[in-house]
Amino acid sequence: MxxxxxxxxxxxxxxxxxxxxxxxxxxxxxxxxxxxxxxxxxxxxxxxxxxxxxxxxxxxxxxxxxxxxxxxxxxxxxxxxxxxxxxxxxxxxxxxxxxxxxxxxxxxxxxxxxxxxxxxxxxxxxxxxxxxxxxxxxxxxxxxxxxxxxxxxxxxxxxxxxxxxxxxxxxxxxxxxxxxxxxxxxxxxxxxxxxxxxxxxxxxxxxxxxxxxxxxxxxxxxxxxxxxxxxxxxxxxxxxxxxxxxxxxxxxxxxxKLSEQLNRRMYMLAIVTIVFLPLGFLTGLLGVNIAGIPGAQNPNAFNIFLGLIFAVIFVQLILFKFKKWF
Missing domain, CATH: 3.30.460.20 (CorA soluble domain-like)
Structure with a gap:
């Protein structure tokens, strides 16, 4: 230089x-x-x-x-x-x-x-x-x-x-x-x-x-x-x-914005949890391996149980919509 x-x-x-x-x-x-x-x-x-x-x-x-x-x-x-x-x-x-x-x-x-x-x-x-x-x-x-x-x-x-x-x-x-x-x-x-x-x-x-x-x-x-x-x-x-x-x-x-985005995701997770909470209770209750479970001998019991689950989900969604939760 x-x-x-x-x-x-x-x-x-x-x-x-x-x-x-x-x-x-x-x-x-x-x-x-x-x-x-x-x-x-x-x-x-x-x-x-x-x-x-x-x-x-x-x-x-x-x-x-x-x-x-x-x-x-x-x-x-x-x-x-x-x-x-x-x-x-x-x-x-x-x-x-x-x-x-x-x-x-x-x-x-x-x-x-x-x-x-x-x-x-x-x-x-x-x-x-x-x-x-x-x-x-x-x-x-x-x-x-x-x-x-x-x-x-x-x-x-x-x-x-x-x-x-x-x-x-x-x-x-x-x-x-x-x-x-x-x-x-x-x-x-x-x-x-x-x-x-x-x-x-x-x-x-x-x-x-x-x-x-x-x-x-x-x-x-x-x-x-x-x-x-x-x-x-x-x-x-x-x-x-x-x-x-x-x-x-x-x-x-x-x-x-990030906080709002996180809250929105947490809210959706909470909705999903609420939807599946009673379903988990039902499946857990009927899944107990002891005598006396209703429908244990009925060949249509599984289909009836599925119908019950879908009915519960449908009622929950109607209720959430009514309360404007989503």
Missing amino acids: AHTRNHGLIHGYLLDGKGGALEMDWPAIQAWSEEKGVRWLHFDYSDSHIEKWLTAESGLKPLISEALLAEDPRPRATLIDDGLLIALRGINHNPGAEPEDMVSIRLWLTSSQIISTGKRDLRSVKDMVADFSAKKGVKNAGEFIVDLSDYVIWRMTETLENLDDEISATELEVLSFGGGELRGKLTEIRLQAVALKRYLAPERDALNRIQIEKVTWLSDHHRLQLKEITDRLIRHIEDLDEIRERAAIAHDELGN
Whole structure:
């Protein structure tokens, strides 16, 4: 992989301020100074070379380098001097991965540089790189956090729509069939919604925090754009709450249907038991192997007994019908 050959460097760009960027390798990174322009470095934090560079060669404070190397950070935003230390989570679109197993990205942003770290691929990062290739990329750190947040939230839309479609289809299955195997599907949907909200709620707080922090390189226009992105994230969180509630209601409805189905079967078994209870009594009574059984010497006794049994069944059915038991 590319970042392995470059000692943990996944992407390195020097922004040209016009929507494009020049790629940076390690010699260019070492030779960089603020006068040359804003740079964006994206690292694989699990690489030992990156750990060494961040802690000993980058010039960052220990608190910042430790945060960029954190294994499983929750979404947050912290102001340090005139920079922002941010952790965000995006939907996991990697092959074979579960969407709720969200991918984290850690960021340190100042007016002159952007340093981000991750381990697994995040499509939002690829979107940012594609914008540079099309000469439509960000021009400064303020635009970077706006565009990255926008891509992270936008990439959630498809997953939430799929989850909504899945719960809608399951609701129809519950109403039309109500099979017990749907319980597992409903539980899975609820677990996905819970897992997604676990990170989206603090991500909303992080974006809100960015808007109110007094950093000189974040303009009012950037804050307004972040507010719109946060509103979209809030709608996603509300959608997740709705999906959870719908799954819970569908689960209860499924339980009611299964209970009704079980009661119906138990009712039919009870009817059958009631029908055969007197018949069992008669056959048991006449089956006693002692002297004096009526009709023991009569060749027509068996036919008479069968007629008696059918008569009893007929009377019971008429009685059950009259009482509306079925």
